[in-house]
Amino acid sequence: MIELRGLTKRYGTTTAVDNLSFTVGAGHITGFLGPNGAGKTTTMRLILGLDNPTGGSVTVNGESYRDKRAPMHEVGALIDPSAVHGGRSAYYHLLWQAQAGGIHKSRVDDVLDMVGLADVAGKKVGGFSLGMRQRLGIGSAMLGDPPVLLFDEPVNGLDPEGIQWIRSMMKRFAEEGRTVFVSSHLMSEMEQTADHVLVVGRGQLIADLPMSEFTQRSALTHVRVVSPDAARLTPHLEAMGGVVKNGTRGELSVTGLDAGAIGAAAFERGIRLSELSSQRASLEAAFMELTHDSVEYRANETSKAGSSTAEETVRELTAEGAS
Amino acid sequence: MAATTVPAQHIIASRDPGFGAQLQSEWTKLRSVRSTWIVTGLAVGLSIGFSAAVALAMGLTFDSWGAVEQATFDPITNSLTGLLFSLILLIVVGVTAVTSEYSSGMISTTFMISPQRARVFAAKAILVGVIGLLIHAIAVPGMFLVSQLIYGSYGIPTVSITDTDATRFVVVVALVVPLSYTLISFSIAFLLRGTASAITASIGFMWLPFMLAPLLPAWIQQNVLRFLPDMANDSLSGLTPPGSLTYLSQTPAIMVVAIWLVGSLALAGFVLNRRDV
Numbered sequence: 211m212i213e214l215r216g217l218t219k220r221y222g223t224t225t226a227v228d229n230l231s232f233t234v235g236a237g238h239i240t241g242f243l244g245p246n247g248a249g250k251t252t253t254m255r256l257i258l259g260l261d262n263p264t265g266g267s268v269t270v271n272g273e274s275y276r277d278k279r280a281p282m283h284e285v286g287a288l289i290d291p292s293a294v295h296g297g298r299s300a301y302y303h304l305l306w307q308a309q310a311g312g313i314h315k316s317r318v319d320d321v322l323d324m325v326g327l328a329d330v331a332g333k334k335v336g337g338f339s340l341g342m343r344q345r346l347g348i349g350s351a352m353l354g355d356p357p358v359l360l361f362d363e364p365v366n367g368l369d370p371e372g373i374q375w376i377r378s379m380m381k382r383f384a385e386e387g388r389t390v391f392v393s394s395h396l397m398s399e400m401e402q403t404a405d406h407v408l409v410v411g412r413g414q415l416i417a418d419l420p421m422s423e424f425t426q427r428s429a430l431t432h433v434r435v436v437s438p439d440a441a442r443l444t445p446h447l448e449a450m451g452g453v454v455k456n457g458t459r460g461e462l463s464v465t466g467l468d469a470g471a472i473g474a475a476a477f478e479r480g481i482r483l484s485e486l487s488s489q490r491a492s493l494e495a496a497f498m499e500l501t502h503d504s505v506e507y508r509a510n511e512t513s514k515a516g517s518s519t520a521e522e523t524v525r526e527l528t529a530e531g532a533s
Numbered sequence: 534m535a536a537t538t539v540p541a542q543h544i545i546a547s548r549d550p551g552f553g554a555q556l557q558s559e560w561t562k563l564r565s566v567r568s569t570w571i572v573t574g575l576a577v578g579l580s581i582g583f584s585a586a587v588a589l590a591m592g593l594t595f596d597s598w599g600a601v602e603q604a605t606f607d608p609i610t611n612s613l614t615g616l617l618f619s620l621i622l623l624i625v626v627g628v629t630a631v632t633s634e635y636s637s638g639m640i641s642t643t644f645m646i647s648p649q650r651a652r653v654f655a656a657k658a659i660l661v662g663v664i665g666l667l668i669h670a671i672a673v674p675g676m677f678l679v680s681q682l683i684y685g686s687y688g689i690p691t692v693s694i695t696d697t698d699a700t701r702f703v704v705v706v707a708l709v710v711p712l713s714y715t716l717i718s719f720s721i722a723f724l725l726r727g728t729a730s731a732i733t734a735s736i737g738f739m740w741l742p743f744m745l746a747p748l749l750p751a752w753i754q755q756n757v758l759r760f761l762p763d764m765a766n767d768s769l770s771g772l773t774p775p776g777s778l779t780y781l782s783q784t785p786a787i788m789v790v791a792i793w794l795v796g797s798l799a800l801a802g803f804v805l806n807r808r809d810v
Contacts, residue, residue, distance in 0.1 A: 258641075259644070259645075260645065262808075262809060278648050279648075280547075280554075280646065283548070287645055289645075293642060294637060295562075295633060295639055297567055297568065298565045302561060305561050306561040307558070309558035310550070312546050312548060312554055313545060353544075
């Protein structure tokens with residue numbers, strides 16, 4: 211369990227983390243989302259006691275990280291997979307960690323096996339690809355078999371196979387009942403894995419809600435209906451509780467009803483439909499709109515990406531996050 | 534693929550592994566990279582080799598030296614010309630044990646695993662100090678004995694290692710000098726965090742004063758240089774004769790060396806503990 215209370219980190223006049231408060235509970239994957247420069251890595255470093263907060267506090271299992279002796283069996287983390295000494299073998303890279311963390315030497319071989327690096331255990335890490343370093347990093351985090359895992363941008367720069375592997379590992383860790391706290395700037399990535407999302411922008415918390423809710427609200431599961439008889443259909447749909455927006459040439463955009471219900475209603479009344487389809491605004495677009503104001507450096511083009519419907523969702527979510 | 538969940542008691546050897554485990558871990562770091570062995574080997578090999586070469590050159594040319602030069606030839610200090618190499622490599626040992634972790638970013642992993650930074654600092658300092666001691670404990674008597682052997686074979690005056698002045702010189706340079714060189718540069722490395730800057734600063738602070746001293750005004754020699762760690766080492770070893778501007782008598786010299794050693798370690802440890810990694 212990770213608890214942040216008003217956590218703040220300033221570098222001179224720049225506020226990297228601004229009064230962050232949230233709790234990461236046990237046993238699920240929490241996505242920590244935000245654009246580059248939103249303060250995700252700084253927050254991770256503050257949690258792990260590597261950087262000192264300017265204000266507020268953060269505890270891991272009720273205790274400040276810096277007060278712990280050898281927390282490998284409590285928390286495992288992967289911050290930067292490239293932070294290895296290129297001249298040391300994978301085995302020794304894990305061995306020094308195990309020794310410092312009070313972990314049995316035999317665990318090193320088990321972990322190398324687990325992340326699929328047993329064959330290259332004696333090879334120097336300098337020759338490893340990013341994917342292999344990522345595996346080694348996951349191995350480090352798993353040495354103490356900890357109930358809490360922190361991963362900072364674990365899929366960055368990985369090939370599809372590497373991404374798939376990381377995803378399956380995270381899911382497996384969560385299934386084993388571990389808490390997985392994972393940061394990303396890719397919404398689509400989180401959609402696949404996270405149960406809960408925390409969205410930050412410019413160091414501030416923008417949203418804190420279950421993934422299902424985020425998806426539901428942001429994806430605006432509206433149904434697109436095209437019918438030559440659209441005008442006749444509209445009141446019926448409204449009577450059923452749907453919200454209908456009229457477009458041009460018999461196009462309707464319906465929210466609050468699913469495609470099946472709309473199809474049945476049209477069928478009963480003999481209204482011909484030429485198109486009926488469920489539409490989901492992209493999560494990515496919703497996320498970009500959500501963090502729109504908080505992106506520090508942005509090319510002009512990206513701001514146009516969100517649709518008007520997504521913008522509405524964003525307001526809803528922002529209100530949610532603020533309440 | 535092996536199961537990820539293994540009963541905890543099979544994994545965890547200790548919930549507070551203590552200082553011994555920290556030493557073991559830091560030793561694993563040092564011994565598992567080739568550079569440790571290369572630098573150690575070079576420090577011993579180059580210093581003895583260079584001393585031997587210089588002794589050989591002296592032996593070959595001694596007959597052509599002037600009478601005064603021959604009469605004032607000091608077989609003690611002349612035997613350790615190889616210090617030129619070993620001292621700089623002691624600095625490299627002290628600095629790179631620290632900065633290799635900063636340059637790779639591995640230092641974050643180190644303090645993530647061991648949040649008690651003082652323990653890591655102390656374990657590293659002990660190992661770096663021991664490696665420095667080992668290098669000089671071999672290199673210094675080695676340089677001395679090889680040189681005497683060569684002097685002897687050319688009929689140049691030699692001195693026995695049991696001679697009081699020789700013993701004092703060899704013991705101080707073998708056992709005190711490496712501690713101040715490795716540990717002060719180790720402290721500088723924690724303060725500066727960069728390999729190039731820390732090596733440059735350490736050479737400037739430890740080694741340059743000795744080279745520059747004769748060029749500087751008497752007042753600076755007497756009031757500044759005299760109290761620098763390596764100048765105090767030279768007073769201790771007998772390299773600096775009594776009456777010289779930078780000479781300190783034994784007790785103050787020991788205190789100056791100790792204060793620099795403890796002071797630099799304390800400052801670096803304090804800063805490390807307070808600062809962001």
